[in-house]
Amino acid sequence: MSDIDDTEESFAEDTLIQAIENQIESEQPPAARAVFNKLTLVGYEREDALHLMALVLAHEIEAMLAADRPFDGAWYEQALRALPQLPGEEEGAE
Template sequence: MHDSDANDEDETLAESVLVEAIENQLEAGEPAVTQAVLNKLTLVGHPRDEAVHLMALVLADEVKQMMRDDRPFDGERYERLLRDLPDLPEAGE
């Protein structure tokens, strides 16, 4: 297996874990903003799977910032970035 194949597999696994996390948030209703954002995105024409993918990208960004800054999960930042969708966060936002 080539390194690029392993990286592709890692990215696919990471994406599926993040999508599953969003689906779990939707099922649990926590945070409540996830369902509101999904409703907004589908209302403006994004297919459900695309909307969930966008939300997973926001979760990935928050996790990346957590690790970079060595800090706990920032629920307020996460909610703000979700509400900004379909605009994705800028690097270092």
């Protein structure tokens, strides 16, 4: 059973990474390429930068599905620009 869960999780992550790569390539949203460049410039490996960006996308998709609402592109861009701080991680929170 856990093998199936791991396979599904891996597929979901690969799908999210592919979506991020497509956003960077197409510059849609424009923040995608800018944030990727920023993260790699400050020392993140390509895979790590893509993973962080995929976490933001996953967070928005989960929120969208939970609230049965459309994708919030403005929130998504804002959250991307806040990286490497992830959504829900408040600065200075203890």
